[in-house]
Amino acid sequence: MTLREALLRGRRRPRAWGSGSPTTYRGDGYEFVELRSYVPGDDVRRIDWAATARAGALQTRIVLEDVALTLAAIVDDSGSMQVGRRRRLIDAAEDALALWLESALSDDRVIRVGPDVVVPRQGLRGRHAARVARAPLDVAFDLRSCLETAQAALPRGSALLAISDWHDAEGPRITRLLAELGRRFDCTALIARDPWYDDFPVRGFATFRGAQGGRLVAYVGARERARYLHAVREREARIVRALDEARWRVGVMHESDGAAALAGAFGIPHLGRERAG
Amino acid sequence: MSFDHPWRLLPALLLAAAVLWLLQRAQRRERADALTYSNIEFLTAALQPRAWIPRAMRAATVAGILLLAIAAAGPRMVLPVPVHDGYAFICIDTSGSMQSTDVLPNRGQAAKAAARAFIQQAATGTHVGIIAFSTAASIVQPLTTDHAQAIRALAGVPEPNGATAIGDALRLAAQSMPPTGHRAIVLITDGVNNTGTDPAAMAQWLGAHHIPVYTVGIGTNSGSLIPGTMQPATIDEGALRAYANESGGAYARADGAAQLERVLARLGRVVSLENKPLDVGLPVALFGGATIVLVLLALIGLGRFQ
Numbered sequence: 001m002t003l004r005e006a007l008l009r010g011r012r013r014p015r016a017w018g019s020g021s022p023t024t025y026r027g028d029g030y031e032f033v034e035l036r037s038y039v040p041g042d043d044v045r046r047i048d049w050a051a052t053a054r055a056g057a058l059q060t061r062i063v064l065e066d067v068a069l070t071l072a073a074i075v076d077d078s079g080s081m082q083v084g085r086r087r088r089l090i091d092a093a094e095d096a097l098a099l100w101l102e103s104a105l106s107d108d109r110v111i112r113v114g115p116d117v118v119v120p121r122q123g124l125r126g127r128h129a130a131r132v133a134r135a136p137l138d139v140a141f142d143l144r145s146c147l148e149t150a151q152a153a154l155p156r157g158s159a160l161l162a163i164s165d166w167h168d169a170e171g172p173r174i175t176r177l178l179a180e181l182g183r184r185f186d187c188t189a190l191i192a193r194d195p196w197y198d199d200f201p202v203r204g205f206a207t208f209r210g211a212q213g214g215r216l217v218a219y220v221g222a223r224e225r226a227r228y229l230h231a232v233r234e235r236e237a238r239i240v241r242a243l244d245e246a247r248w249r250v251g252v253m254h255e256s257d258g259a260a261a262l263a264g265a266f267g268i269p270h271l272g273r274e275r276a277g
Numbered sequence: 278m279s280f281d282h283p284w285r286l287l288p289a290l291l292l293a294a295a296v297l298w299l300l301q302r303a304q305r306r307e308r309a310d311a312l313t314y315s316n317i318e319f320l321t322a323a324l325q326p327r328a329w330i331p332r333a334m335r336a337a338t339v340a341g342i343l344l345l346a347i348a349a350a351g352p353r354m355v356l357p358v359p360v361h362d363g364y365a366f367i368c369i370d371t372s373g374s375m376q377s378t379d380v381l382p383n384r385g386q387a388a389k390a391a392a393r394a395f396i397q398q399a400a401t402g403t404h405v406g407i408i409a410f411s412t413a414a415s416i417v418q419p420l421t422t423d424h425a426q427a428i429r430a431l432a433g434v435p436e437p438n439g440a441t442a443i444g445d446a447l448r449l450a451a452q453s454m455p456p457t458g459h460r461a462i463v464l465i466t467d468g469v470n471n472t473g474t475d476p477a478a479m480a481q482w483l484g485a486h487h488i489p490v491y492t493v494g495i496g497t498n499s500g501s502l503i504p505g506t507m508q509p510a511t512i513d514e515g516a517l518r519a520y521a522n523e524s525g526g527a528y529a530r531a532d533g534a535a536q537l538e539r540v541l542a543r544l545g546r547v548v549s550l551e552n553k554p555l556d557v558g559l560p561v562a563l564f565g566g567a568t569i570v571l572v573l574l575a576l577i578g579l580g581r582f583q
Contacts, residue, residue, distance in 0.1 A: 202312060207311035210316065211317075218328065224324045228324050
C-alpha cells in the first residue's frame with residue numbers, strides 16, 4: 001500500500017474532486033479496474049462497445065474516481081530538532097517529509113507551511129518536490145504560528161502533516177487550535193521523540209547545553225534520573241492524548257527512521273513508494 | 278586576626294585567583310563537550326536538579342583555596358588558652374547570714390556546691406585555694422593543683438556563724454598568692470562588710486597588682502531575716518560591684534543554687550584561661566587542605582570526573 005492509498009482510504013473529510021489521480025474508490029475517473037455486465041443505472045458513457053460486441057451483451061468499464069489532494073507539511077526545523085545520538089531528528093523529519101511529498105501526483109498541490117508563510121509547490125512531485133519543499137523558509141520556527149497559518153490558509157480537506165518535538169505545544173489555546181484543525185483537515189502528527197527518551201546517558205555531575213540556548217550544570221543522581229524519565233514519558237503521553245482527542249493521526253518518530261514513523265501513524269507496517277510520473 | 282607575613286597574602290591570593298581561573302577555564306572547555314539537549318527548560322523542570330550541590334562544591338573549593346592563601350600569610354588569632362601559672366582563691370563567706378534558706382538548702386551549702394563547680398571547671402594545672410571567712414578569715418585549702426583534694430577540702434569549710442570580714446579575706450588571699458602569675462580571687466558572699474580590713478582599699482590594692490576580684494552576690498531580695506536574729510539578710514550589691522570594678526574583675530548575682538553554680542562554673546573557666554595570640558597557620562592550612570581533598574573526593578564520588 002502506498003501513502004497516497006492510505007491517505008485516500010483513511011480520508012476523514014469530503015474529497016475535492018479533480019482528475020487524473022485515481023483513488024481506490026470506484027467512480028468517475030480514468031483508471032481502469034474491470035469490465036462487468038451492464039446493470040441498469042450505469043452511466044451509458046461508460047459502456048465499452050468493443051467488449052459489448054465481443055461478448056454479445058452490454059459491458060460497462062469500471063474506473064476509479066479521480067481526486068486531487070492538497071498535501072501540506074509543517075516541519076519543525078528549530079534547534080531542538082537538530083539533536084540526536086547518531087542522527088539528527090531533522091534528518092528523520094526530512095525522511096518523513098520526502099515520503100509525504102512523494103505521494104503527490106500531477107494534479108495534487110504540495111504546500112509547505114511556515115510560521116507566517118505558505119509556500120505552494122503546485123505541479124512539483126516526487127523527489128524534486130521534496131527537495132524544493134524542504135528548502136529552508138528563513139523564518140524562525142514556531143509551531144503555534146504554523147498551525148494558525150495552516151488553519152487560515154489551507155483549503156478544507158487538505159492533508160496536513162506536522163512534524164515537531166511538540167515542545168511548547170500544551171495549553172488550552174493550542175488544544176483548541178488542534179481540535180479545529182482536526183475538524184477541517186486530514187491531520188497527521190509525528191512527534192519527534194527525544195534522543196534520550198529511553199536512556200539518559202548521564203550520571204553524577206553533568207553539563208547540558210540547550211539546543212536553543214541555555215545551559216545547565218546539575219548533579220544527576222538516581223532520583224533526578226527517575227524524575228526525568230517519568231517526566232519525558234508523561235509529556236509524550238499528554239501530547240499523544242491531546243492529538244488523539246483532536247482527531248489527529250499520531251506517530252512517534254525516532255531519529256533513525258522518519259518514514260517508518262509516518263507509516264506507523266497510518267497504521268500500516270510497510271509503505272510502498274508512489275510510481276514516479 | 279593578625280598576620281606574621283601579611284605581604285604573603287598578595288601572592289597567595291594571586292595564586293588562588295589563578296587556580297580559580299584555571300577551574301573556570303576547565304569548566305568552559307567542559308561546556309564545549311556538554312551534552313546537547315533539545316529543550317533546556319523542559320530538562321530543568323524534569324530533572325528538578327539539586328542546584329545546591331554544585332554551588333556548595335564551588336563554594337567549598339573557593340573557601341579551601343582562600344584558607345590555604347591565608348595560612349601562607351601566618352595568621353594569628355587571639356584565643357582563650359589554659360594558663361600555665363594560674364592561681365585562684367575562692368573566698369567563701371561563712372558569716373551567720375549564710376544560714377539563710379532563701380537559697381536551698383541554705384546559702385552556705387549552695388556556696389560550697391558552687392565552689393565545687395568552680396574547681397571542676399578550672400583548667401588542669403591551675404592552682405586553686407579556699408579561704409573561709411566570717412569574723413576572721415582562714416585558709417581551708419592552700420593553693421594546689423590537686424583539684425580533687427581541693428574539692429575534698431570544701432568539707433572543712435565551717436558552718437555559718439559570726440560577722441563578715443570581706444577585707445580580711447581579700448588580704449589573706451593576696452598574701453597567700455605568689456608575686457607573679459595569672460592570679461584571681463573569687464569572692465562568694467551575701468552580706469555587708471562589718472568588721473576587719475576595708476575591702477574597698479584591698480580591692481584597689483589588688484587591682485594595682487593585677488589580681489582581679491570576681492564577686493558573686495548570693496541570696497534573694499525577699500527581705501528574709503538571718504535565722505535566729507532580727508537582722509535582714511541583705512546584700513550590698515553596690516559595694517560588691519565596686520570591689521570588682523576597682524580590681525579589674527566582674528560582679529555577678531545569683532538568686533538560686535543552680536544559678537550560683539552556673540556563675541561559678543563560668544568563673545572557673547574565666548580565671549584559668551587567658552586570651553593569647555596564637556599561630557593558627559597550621560590548622561588553617563590543614564582545614565583548607567582537608568576541605569579541598571574532601572571536595573575532590575566528593576566530586577569523584579559524585580561522578581564529576583567520569
